[in-house]
Amino acid sequence: MGQIVVDSSVAIKWFVVEPLSEQALWILEGYRVGELTLLAPDLINAEIGNIVWKKRMMQGLSAADAQAIIDAFRTLVFVCTSSADLLDDAYQLAMKYQRTVYDSLYLALCLRENCPFVTADEKLVNAVNKQLSNVVWLGHWTERR
Secondary structure, rough: OOOOOOOOHHHHHOOOOOHHHHHHHHHHHHHHHHOOOEEEOOOHHHHHHHHHHHHHHHHHHHHHHHHHHHHHHHOOOOOEEHHHHHHHHHHHHHHHOOOOHHHHHHHHHHHOOOOOHHHHHEEEHHHHOOOOOOEEEHHHHHHHO
16 A cells, blocks of 8 residues: 655545546545555644635635535545654755745655655645655646556
């Protein structure tokens, strides 16, 4: 079974149809059939909650749909790593690549676990992929399946 770090930009696509949702659903299917273990910093819970809140407040997502997304997300089993445990490495990566510490928590985790990190954040991938080849844009995930 392979491990994969995913961030909220991928996870939200499991519940809301957006560009690249199809590729995101391949990852979810890999998890459901036991081929993939999902890894993330514990920050992912707050990030998903915030995305759902934004969609509810600014994009007209119904209260029922918002709660359904939160409930469905909570059924997924992530191997979560404490942000505190990743903070030193994440800070160094943030400084090196001029990315946020939030994004760098995911980078630190993929480096620690030596596994792919898949994100829909193309700017993040472009900022680090020359030196961190295991950071993959979701749009290219089909090549890595």
